[in-house]
Amino acid sequence: MRTHSHELGERIKKLRLAQNLTLKQLETKARVSATHLSEIERGLTSPTVGAIARIARALGEEPALLVCEHTGPRVAVVTSAEPAWTSNGTRVRSLGSPLDGAEMSVLEVELAAGAEFAPRAGGSEEFVMVLAGAVELCLGASTHALAEGDAMHYPGSPARVLRARATARVLCVSLPAVIL
Numbered sequence: 001m002r003t004h005s006h007e008l009g010e011r012i013k014k015l016r017l018a019q020n021l022t023l024k025q026l027e028t029k030a031r032v033s034a035t036h037l038s039e040i041e042r043g044l045t046s047p048t049v050g051a052i053a054r055i056a057r058a059l060g061e062e063p064a065l066l067v068c069e070h071t072g073p074r075v076a077v078v079t080s081a082e083p084a085w086t087s088n089g090t091r092v093r094s095l096g097s098p099l100d101g102a103e104m105s106v107l108e109v110e111l112a113a114g115a116e117f118a119p120r121a122g123g124s125e126e127f128v129m130v131l132a133g134a135v136e137l138c139l140g141a142s143t144h145a146l147a148e149g150d151a152m153h154y155p156g157s158p159a160r161v162l163r164a165r166a167t168a169r170v171l172c173v174s175l176p177a178v179i180l
Contacts, residue, residue, distance in 0.1 A: 006043030008052075011066055013041040015059045029058035089115030089164075095171075104175040111135065111164035117172075118161045125175045126160075127153045133168030137161075 016026050023034040030037070032051050039045040040055075047055065049063075056063040084093035089112030096106045109117050111133075128137060129151040137144045137152060138161040144152060145165070162170060 005040075005046045008046075008067060009041040009043045012037070012055060012059070015061065015066075016041075019059065026055070026058055030054045089113075090117050092117065104173060107172040107174075109162065109170045109172055111162070111168045111170070113164055113166050116161050116163045117170075119172075119174070124156045125153075126156050127151065127171075127173040128162065129171045131169040131171055134165040135168045135170060136163045136165055138163065 016023075021029075023037050026032075026037055027034040030051075031054055032047070036045070036047070036051070037055070040047050040051075052066060053063045056066045059066075078093075078095050082093060084091050086092075091110040093108045093110075094105065095108055096104075108131075111117060128135075128146070130146045130148050132148055134145070134147045137146060138159075139154065140159045146152060156174065162172070
């Protein structure tokens with residue numbers, strides 16, 4: 001019977017070998033002894049939460065993704081043929097599909113002159129860049145005029161509206177993901 005420790009150890013070993021790291025090299029990067037790493041990889045011992053975090057960082061992974069088996073894709077490819085949501089002069093296309101551990105959304109928003117886009121939930125951090133045209137970004141009581149090539153990075157806000165002053169195309173990034 002395979003245990004959780006065996007599966008965790010196998011994931012760590014697979015990642016280590018994929019990066020051509022020896023146990024000694026990972027020991028240096030993770031500050032976990034090579035002996036302990038070997039025991040973890042063979043499923044003979046379970047690492048502490050701190051050790052998992054250090055090993056994950058050393059391997060360039062999120063700790064949660066080390067502990068839980070990856071169930072979704074690790075890379076998202078979005079083609080121009082992907083479906084978009086369209087309503088009242090606004091077209092929204094997601095430029096990413098769900099990845100394991102993904103916490104952000106990337107949207108391409110096309111607006112006819114005067115059209116608006118107001119996502120239902122805001123992230124804790126957001127970024128917009130006007131790819132073409134001109135928009136107003138309303139954050140609560142303040143309004144910011146942005147033209148082609150302008151960008152704005154701000155803390156997420158539940159009360160925000162993107163309004164096109166002229167036909168516009170905007171890249172919107174939100175962390176965590178917005179809900180359309």
